[in-house]
Amino acid sequence: MSYQQALNFLHQVTPFSSLDDQSLLQIAQALDVVYFALGTQLEITQTESSKQNAYLYFVIKGHIAEYDADQRQRAVYGHNTFFGDAILLKKERFLRYEVLEEAILYRLPQAVFLAFIQQPEIEGYFVDDIVTKLNRLQAQVQAEASSDALMGGVTDAPWQTLVEVSSETTIRSCVEQMNAQQTDACVVHFETETPGIVTAIDLLNALALSAQDVESPVGVLANCPLITVHQFDYLFNALLKMTKYRLNRLVVRSDDGLVGILHQKDLMNVFANQSGLAVIKIEQAQTVSDLQAVVKEIDRLVIHLNNRGVKTHYIAKLVNELHRKLIQKVFELLAVEQPELHQGCLLVMGSEGRAEQVIRTDQDNAFIWPDSIPKPPGLGVFMDNFSQTLIALGFPPCPGNIMVSNSQWCLNLSDFKQQLRDWLNQPTPERLMKVSILFDAEAVVGEVSLLQALKQTLFNWVDANQHFLPHFAKPVLMFDAPVNFLGHWVKDKPSGQAKIDIKKTGIFPIVQGVRCLALKYGITKTNTHWRIKALMDKKVLDETFGFELGEVLNYMNTLRLEAMIVQLNCEKTPDNFIQVTQLSSLQQDLLKEGFKVVARFKQLIDHQFKVSSVL
Numbered sequence: 001m002s003y004q005q006a007l008n009f010l011h012q013v014t015p016f017s018s019l020d021d022q023s024l025l026q027i028a029q030a031l032d033v034v035y036f037a038l039g040t041q042l043e044i045t046q047t048e049s050s051k052q053n054a055y056l057y058f059v060i061k062g063h064i065a066e067y068d069a070d071q072r073q074r075a076v077y078g079h080n081t082f083f084g085d086a087i088l089l090k091k092e093r094f095l096r097y098e099v100l101e102e103a104i105l106y107r108l109p110q111a112v113f114l115a116f117i118q119q120p121e122i123e124g125y126f127v128d129d130i131v132t133k134l135n136r137l138q139a140q141v142q143a144e145a146s147s148d149a150l151m152g153g154v155t156d157a158p159w160q161t162l163v164e165v166s167s168e169t170t171i172r173s174c175v176e177q178m179n180a181q182q183t184d185a186c187v188v189h190f191e192t193e194t195p196g197i198v199t200a201i202d203l204l205n206a207l208a209l210s211a212q213d214v215e216s217p218v219g220v221l222a223n224c225p226l227i228t229v230h231q232f233d234y235l236f237n238a239l240l241k242m243t244k245y246r247l248n249r250l251v252v253r254s255d256d257g258l259v260g261i262l263h264q265k266d267l268m269n270v271f272a273n274q275s276g277l278a279v280i281k282i283e284q285a286q287t288v289s290d291l292q293a294v295v296k297e298i299d300r301l302v303i304h305l306n307n308r309g310v311k312t313h314y315i316a317k318l319v320n321e322l323h324r325k326l327i328q329k330v331f332e333l334l335a336v337e338q339p340e341l342h343q344g345c346l347l348v349m350g351s352e353g354r355a356e357q358v359i360r361t362d363q364d365n366a367f368i369w370p371d372s373i374p375k376p377p378g379l380g381v382f383m384d385n386f387s388q389t390l391i392a393l394g395f396p397p398c399p400g401n402i403m404v405s406n407s408q409w410c411l412n413l414s415d416f417k418q419q420l421r422d423w424l425n426q427p428t429p430e431r432l433m434k435v436s437i438l439f440d441a442e443a444v445v446g447e448v449s450l451l452q453a454l455k456q457t458l459f460n461w462v463d464a465n466q467h468f469l470p471h472f473a474k475p476v477l478m479f480d481a482p483v484n485f486l487g488h489w490v491k492d493k494p495s496g497q498a499k500i501d502i503k504k505t506g507i508f509p510i511v512q513g514v515r516c517l518a519l520k521y522g523i524t525k526t527n528t529h530w531r532i533k534a535l536m537d538k539k540v541l542d543e544t545f546g547f548e549l550g551e552v553l554n555y556m557n558t559l560r561l562e563a564m565i566v567q568l569n570c571e572k573t574p575d576n577f578i579q580v581t582q583l584s585s586l587q588q589d590l591l592k593e594g595f596k597v598v599a600r601f602k603q604l605i606d607h608q609f610k611v612s613s614v615l
Contacts, residue, residue: 003025003028003029006027006028006031006106007021007024007025007028009058009060009080009106010024010027010028011024012080013058013080013081013082014125014585014586014589015121015122015125015126015586016122017585018121018122019116019119019121019122023116023119026112026116027108027112027116030108030109030112031058031106031107031108032106032107033060033104033105033106033107034057034104034105034106034107035102035103035104035105036062036064036099036102036103036105037099037102038099038100038101038102039098039099040098040099040103041096041097041098041099042096042097043094043095043096043097044084044087044094044095044096044097045087045093045094045095054088054109054110055084055107055108055109055110056082056083056084056085056088056107056108056110056113057082057083057084057105057106057107057108058080058081058082058105058106058107058108059077059078059079059080059081059082059083059103059105060079060103060104060105060106061079061102061103061104062078062099062100062101062102062103062104062105063076063077063078063099063100063101063103064076064077064083064097064098064099064100064103065077065097065098065100066083066095066096066097067095067096067097067098068092068094068095068096069093069094069095071096075487076100076485076487077487078487078488081487083097085113085126088110088113088114089117089126089127129544129548130548130551130552130590130593130594130597131547131548131551134551134552134554134555134590153231153232153233153234153235154229154230154231154232154233154234154235154238154252154262155231155232156235157235157238157262157266157267158266159252159259159260159261159262159266160181160182160183160184160185160249160260160261160262160263160266161181161182161183161260161261162183162186162187162251162252162258162259162260162261163177163178163181163183163185163186163187164186164187164188164189164258165177165186165187165188165189165218166188166189166190166219167188167189167190167191167217167218167219167222168217168219169188169217169218169219170214170215170216170217170218171203171206171207171212171213171214171215171216171217171218171221172214172215174186174198174203174218175203175214178200183261184199184200184263185197185198185199185200185249185261186198186218187226187251187258188218188219188221188222190219190222193224194224194225194226195222195224195225195226195258196219196222196223196224196225196226197222197223197226197249197251198218198221198222198223199223199248199249202221202223203218203221206221226251227241227245227247227250227251228250228251228252228253228258229241229250229251229252229253229262230252230253230254231252231253231254231259231260234314235267236305236310236314236318237314238250238262238267239267239318240314240317240318240321242264242267243318243321243322243325244321246283247264248263248264248265249261249262249263249264250262278294278297278298278301278322281293281294281297282294282322282325282326282329283325283329285329285333287333288330288333288334288389288392288393291326291329291330291393292393294322294326295326295393295394298319298322298323298326299394299568301318301319301322302315302319302358302359302561302565303565305318306558306561306562306565311554311558312358312554312557312558312561313356313527313529313553313554313557315358315561316355316356316357316358316557317355317527319357319358320352320355320356320357321355323348323352323357323360323395324348324352324442324444326393327346327348327365327390327395327444327445328346328444328445330386330389330390330393331346331386331444331445332445334382334385334386334389335382338376338378338382340373340376341369341376341379341382341446342445342446343369343370343373343446343447344367344368344369344370344376344446344447344450345367345368345369345443345445345446345447345448345449345450345451346365346366346367346404346443346444346445346446347365347366347367347368347441347442347443347444347451348363348364348365348441348442348444349364349365349366349402349437349438349440349441349442350362350364350402350437350440351364351440352364352365352442353437353440353441353442353526354440354511354526354527354528355442355526355527356511356527356528356557358557358561358564359561359564359565359568359574360394360395360396361396361574362395362396362397362398362399363387363390363391363395363396363397363398363403364398364402364403364437365387365402365403365404365409366402366403366404366409366410366438366441367383367404367409367410367411368411368412368413368416368450368451368454369411369412369413369450370412370413370447370450371412371413371414375412379410380405380407380410383404383405383410384405386404386405387403387404387405388405400433402434402437413450413453413454416454417453417454417457420435420438420454420457420458420461421457421461423435424458424461424462424465424468427468427471427472429475432471432472432475435458435472436472436512436515438454438458439455439458439515439518439519439526440515440526441455441526442526455524458519459519459522462519462520469516469519469520469609470609470610470611470613470614471614472516472519472609473512473513473516473605473608473609473611474611474614475508475512476509476512476513476516476602476605476606476611477509477602477605477606477611477612479501479504479505479508479509480505481505481506481595481598481599482500482501482505482595483592483595487592489580489588498579498580498581499577499578499579499580500577500578500580501576501577502556502559502560502563502576502577502578503560503576504576505595505598506552506556506594506595506598507553507556507557507560507576509598509601509602509605510528510549510552510553510556510598510601511528511553513601513602513604513605514528514531514532514535514549515528515531516605516608516609517531517535517540517541517605517608518531518534518535520608520609521534521535521538521540523535523538528550528553529550529553529554532546532549532550533546533550545597545600545601548597549597549601552594552597552598555590555591555594556591556594559578559583559587559591560576560578563577563578563579
């Protein structure tokens with residue numbers, strides 16, 4: 001056998017390709033070639049690890065199927081792949097292999113294989129689970145991207161000294177302590193309540209505008225609850241909290257207690273001129289035109305964070321908070337002369353409601369007004385103007401017209417409840433889609449209680465009509481994975497390229513499946529990662545599998561985002577397709593592993609809801 005031929009082969013097989021040439025030569029010298037005819041079967045077990053079976057097999061030619069102890073096919077191995085490691089590493093007790101197409105293989109003795117997997121270049125590939133592999137890939141991207149302020153820790157920013165007082169402390173004493181420590185806020189502790197915070201502005205207003213006595217207890221001025229950030233959290237997440245809660249400061253906590261105060265101005269000094277300043281610019285905007293530049297800054301922020309290796313679901317959380325602030329600002333600017341609209345509730349739905357839309361692909365929104373007031377005059381004209389303004393700011397119209405400018409999505413609470421019941425009682429595919437989109441809704445402006453009442457109608461109906469859930473879950477099984485029987489990528493029929501719709505085949509089954517479980521178990525959170533965590537807490541999802549599912553979703557969303565950024569740079573309209581040939585072999589391997597996780601999740605959904613019975 002030619003060692004050079006074997007070396008060339010190993011250079012094409014992940015993770016062995018990462019070894020140095022000397023190591024690869026030692027492996028090549030230990031290989032021999034075997035032939036298996038069509039229909040040949042191998043049974044490999046831990047207890048019968050005979051010389052004949054104690055090998056790692058590399059496929060040079062042909063295809064071999066792998067079956068577990070329950071005779072379920074788990075994989076098909078073809079050119080440049082290998083099998084047998086699960087038995088050699090004692091991860092499985094029994095596996096059966098069947099030759100589907102006559103095969104020529106290299107085989108590597110167990111002792112040589114076990115000696116080489118101690119090397120750090122390949123050890124993780126065999127030992128780690130998919131969560132660890134994906135996290136390592138993410139860390140590698142971050143390391144290659146150089147240091148960045150947004151990825152720094154809260155400990156990297158200057159803090160103000162923490163002043164803590166009891167609720168009975170006088171205003172005078174509180175001011176004296178704050179002056180002594182040169183800080184503009186203090187934490188107030190109560191005997192039976194959670195702590196709050198008092199700022200210098202609160203104290204000034206109390207003394208100058210409310211004529212409070214300086215000997216009055218400071219507790220009555222405290223703002224509760226206290227919003228905190230951990231000292232080892234990212235500055236990125238600190239910015240996210242300030243944006244979400246419209247705060248100028250956060251109290252920093254350690255594992256043992258409160259340790260300092262992080263001020264917005266200090267955080268912005270760390271960021272210097274970076275796009276985090278978009279938060280302030282939204283607040284300061286006086287006209288819709290002022291918001292145009294902010295939208296462009298948000299787009300640059302997405303690219304910036306992705307290049308720095310920030311996980312996509314973190315980017316989405318920050319970007320969606322900025323988008324919500326922007327949408328809220330548009331509503332406020334347009335409703336200056338119609339204050340009664342604030343008695344209603346403006347919703348964002350679908351991926352916006354889940355805080356999972358990074359690149360603006362469409363707008364899904366709705367408006368509910370209370371039954372206690374008549375339909376606001378000029379509501380239709382206002383909502384048309386609102387939708388057109390968002391379009392002008394770069395939020396594309398919804399292809400399904402699920403927008404406030406559509407009267408079907410702009411109703412009083414009673415009419416909205418009745419429309420929802422109509423959808424549920426006659427669940428066509430289109431109506432099921434509308435229920436899904438509405439279930440993901442979050443309030444942006446106005447009375448949140450209106451949305452809560454509408455969602456409670458949904459939960460109550462489902463509790464009384466469990467037969468609805470299999471129909472709601474049916475779309476999870478609608479699309480096949482883009483990997484064929486032989487383990488190859490399925491090519492796109494029109495183009496003939498290995499181009500896959502990552503949203504339809506990977507992201508959607510996870511999002512919809514998790515949404516179904518959330519509806520069944522009464523989970524009110526909307527973000528898919530938060531829903532997965534809640535399902536893990538309820539023991540609906542095993543903890544290990546829950547982490548895998550979340551990491552796979554994040555990985556697929558990252559690949560989708562990166563493909564969209566490339567399309568935008570080429571001045572193309574972004575879609576959900578990715579070119580597999582543009583991914584590294586490691587990325588492709590991880591994506592195939594990810595689709596195996598999706599397949600397991602589909603099986604779980606089918607088992608939970610008996611979906612096969614309604615297909």
